[in-house]
Amino acid sequence: MAKKKEMIVPLLPLRGLLVYPTMVLHLDVGREKSVQALEKAMMEEHIIFLATQKDAAIDNPEEEDIYQIGTLSRVKQMLKLPNGTIRVLVEGLSRGEITNFYDHDEYVSVQVKITEDPTKRDIEEEALMRSLLDYFEQYIKLSKKVSAETYATISDIEEPGRMADLIASHLPLKMKEKQDILEIFNVKERLNKLISIINNEREVLNLEKKIGQRVKRSMERTQKEYYLREQMKAIQKELGDKEGKTGEVSTLKGKIEEAGMPQSVKETALKELDRYEKIPSSSAESAVIRNYIEWLISLPWTKATEDQLDIKHSEKVLNEDHYGLDKVKERVLEYLAVQKLTQSLKGPILCLVGPPGVGKTSLARSIAKSLNRNFVRVSLGGVRDESEIRGHRRTYVGAMPGRVIQGMKKAGTINPVFLLDEIDKMSSDFRGDPSAAMLEVLDPEQNHNFSDHYIEEPYDLSKVMFIATANNLSTIPGPLLDRMEVITIAGYTEVEKVHIAKDHLLPKQMEEHGLTKGNMQLREEALLKLIRMYTREAGVRNLERQLATLSRKTAKLIVSEEQNKVIITEKRLEELLGKPKFRYGQAEIEDQVGVVTGLAYTAFGGDTLSIEVSVVPGKGKLLLTGKLGDVMKESAQAAFSYIRSRASEFNIDPEFNEKNDIHIHVPEGAVPKDGPSAGITIATALVSALTGRAVRKEVGMTGEITLRGRVLPIGGLKEKSLSAHRAGLKTIIAPKENEKDLDDIPESVRNDLKYILVSHLDEVLKHALVGEKK
Template identity: 50%
Template structure:
């Protein structure tokens, strides 16, 4: 047996095909040597390399091998002649070919005179259809048409037609599956009628396309004649009013000389072009862009420092660093008019007001505001645009945004600059270097405009969640202003001064229609949100307003007051569970502190001691730096073995397993060093660790504790977890100068410089 891929062989059909599979080649060679017949069955899926019985169609063709030709690469070309239909019952695997059990059919069994007449009717109709099919352009040999008219056997007639019609393999298999001759004739007639309909539709489409081409050619000749006539009459072949309008706008705009010369040149080209030319639309669009850009248009800056401070304080609570930097910028601008705008990057966790403060800055200084999101931008053309040679080309988003602003000196916010990425289409971060460099952005060149454009008057602001993710050269061009997480007191004030009134207005309520006390707001902050910013807090306040709106619609006299007792009616069960810190002193479990792009978090470290031979197991999706910290911590503890009264053979008799939950979250960084030292020391000595203390700091091999970052974020994370004592590196002592007073009052900081100091504070005697 040979399994065929994409091919169906009919009885009485002579054709050749190539075989290459070992079993197929062996089967053909056996048939040639022994003079035996071969069974040919089509595969259901051509991708199957070694088909089983279920992978083949049941009905195939018993055939004779007439000729075999060897081909290069162990291939073989086989000429076969179909003999009769057969049904695959089963096969026996023989090495190296398959021998099949095939049931053959008597196709004329039980035939009567009435059926013979019906077959004759079908054959005549099919003959007509086949001739029509051939006349529509199908490549049917003349000999085949003669043969069709000569055949009297209905089954052979149907097989011959099916073999010579260009149809899908499934349709051919459908004909082969029809053992009954009458069923076979019906199937062939249906297939022919469908193919003729397809051919007729295809012919109509071709005729329609040809007509359209002829029409286009006719229009072209008419336009050329019109052009010649207009030339003789002295008329322009382009809309004169439109060209005059372009000339007028170019004359009125304060264009640089390079831009003016290029624009006038393009207008001249447009005036000489035929309206039907594809280039006409390209030039027209290009000129539209040039005259619609705000050349020389600048808003007058409001340099009143008191006014600016008032606007910034009205819109945002806190953010002192950002506000002070903007006031400084305005002060310098007042003294030096030609100062180049700074490139400020507001870096901080989500929801702390980075994007909204940019809008307030624009309002404070009286500038237009535009925002461009860079999250997920991978194509350099998004920044610099496409060259005019591309179909549908437009300028990049920098130029497009300036057109939208209608000003050359807006506040331009580049949002999520740390989320840009690069691929085969280019590196947008590199394209941003030209935009954000004050020394060269006065000659920014967009690919579409292909001329210099001055960006030096723009006040660029960027935002990022993680400043470390910004490419180095781009980071170097920006002034980073860290926007820290809000304290609970700051969140309370933001809710009272901004969020409640904003959400009340958004839900059609009066600002004082819903009474929410400070205690309730603090309860929402502690039990319904766990964030660095105030986005979730605003969502919870919005949920309260929705419930209040529903109650007031049902009862106009309803007095809505939210208290601790009815808070669940508005917000449901608290969304925050208990903090993931130990509630009692435990051996081998220490609460560390970590910084993430979305704020600070507690980072429990667990160590288990198991009898063994000194192996170390580290789990919890830790990065390379954190794994190295773990190994360093173990070495530090072993070096302190005598002080800690560890057994001398403890290295050879125990295994250590360090785990940092949650296991599904990747973690990395050096600041968990002291936490790991404490956890390992506790596990090996059996001394419990204080549950009410958290720590952070990098450890060295000699036991020194090094300075780390993110102190404020980590302190707030400890407070959220209910911890009020924090161990910090001594070198971080100066960082507390910027810590809010409300946080300092709630926390006790212990400063250490050596691992010994950490263990004295954290381990119980």
């Protein structure tokens, strides 16, 4: 009879592991409760109870997550490893059944009923032991996974229970089967169960051997790969398994046939599929090949959407989604017209350039909608690795195609509208220059054979309509810029912003905030004040945020039942949004000496720039402040030198530079300023300060100056004009050579401003300064 006794000991739950009595093995323990249980066991006779979890994935097992039957064990050694885990050497002592479960927060202890196997054996047990040893010996000869030394050790054991447990520990059983054997307390039942299991294993091994011999006899060729493939087929046939690798290869082959690949790509795919079939599933290369085949299958090779070649419909869609932006819309309609006549056209490569918030990305989406094409967007901001564009070679771990091929897979057709967002934000480092890799993508003469390092087969991008967006052209490399058709989108005028807010932004925000025209109205004069005094931007992003704020505040008033309908007037606008953030118009209130309003162009659109000059007694120092870049410093030096050379003509003391210090300052010193357009502004401010003549308050100017006083052309006149209009200026002095750019300026702005085109500084001074020369 088995001996039974009860005791309370700490519990150590095991994951994916089971310990039989008499077994000695190492465990790695890392969970906090398990570590505490071990430390408790070390203080109390080194005894601990080991029980296996039903689900190895559970980190904090409860009572119902652990098998009730486990093994009482002795902790023989403990060793703390560098990674924080503890390696323990344990020895199984005897079976036990949990009768009570005690959770002490730091660790868990259990009350266990211990059952020890009897040491004596009767005749029946003797017979069962001999049968079990005999079957185990035959199993060893067939499997060759257990050494002869292990068999010799087991055959010397005289206790039947101990022999059964040791043999069970050497069999390739699933965790549930091992637990079933552990739960058999009766030694005879345990011996019978093991005899049955080993007998089954023996039959399986015999069948495998028979299959191997049958395959070997049927083979005329003796290549190793062919033998392995035939053996696999024979095993699947014997087991009736139709879902093995053979079925998978057959499915992939059908997908390759249906993918519509070019013949050369199809041959490559079938060749790789043949390699995949020969390589064992356990090989790392097997997953790499399968991943490559699936990429080839998933790419669109022939699937295309049919273009909507109705120009009136396309024009209607573009006008519904965006107000203004006539140049871009015109270009898209031209593309459609040519395609309708020719029935085939390489996709144009447009580059929409403008400050943030003017609708570049949403316009690309509208173009896709008007053409009835799929739309895909890839952001290039911060990309600095060439492999991001061209992909990685398959020899690298974790290799994958570049963003272009990934985008084509996402698009699902060969003729999508493909948006390359923030193309000016790419950079380069030691991993290569991604902008150089983009040259092939965006070259209509090359992109019909685009080569991705991962795909390694030419892919046709010629039917794709690429649209790039950028804030600043100066950071785009020349060769890349040369491949794109640049369309500049300047900032919106006040009139355009009012239309956009009324037709697009306000209805969108009202819908998102659950409002209707019946419970919220924004008067036009309040909208105009919102645009002028609460936002200062080229686009409409901040305007949309302010409209969202108004919608939220309106929703709160309605929900709190303070009002059923909110009408927002100019006065109410200040109550809801606070005092105005900006002063409408940046023009000076009165004519001033030594202060000139200049016009600048930044990545965020046009802006006005006050330039101040102060003349104080000194030793001839020229001070430049306001965080000026090299170009503006050189402009100041050129203007200073020109005035010195013409001092007598301006009625300025020729020795003014030896008696006075000249301080040139551009306010907002925290903001970097640079660019070749402040020459005449600085020169005018210097002449004004040195002669005491005031500068007209309503005049803004832009232009570069030479040492001979000539005025050179500048860029961004449209953006600068919009900023001057916003600032309330009335007259703009600009270089004569920029006359061609006047046509780009919106008519509503052009009518409000007076343009004076000049070619020499004398003309600038004539129109800018008030009063006669002193």
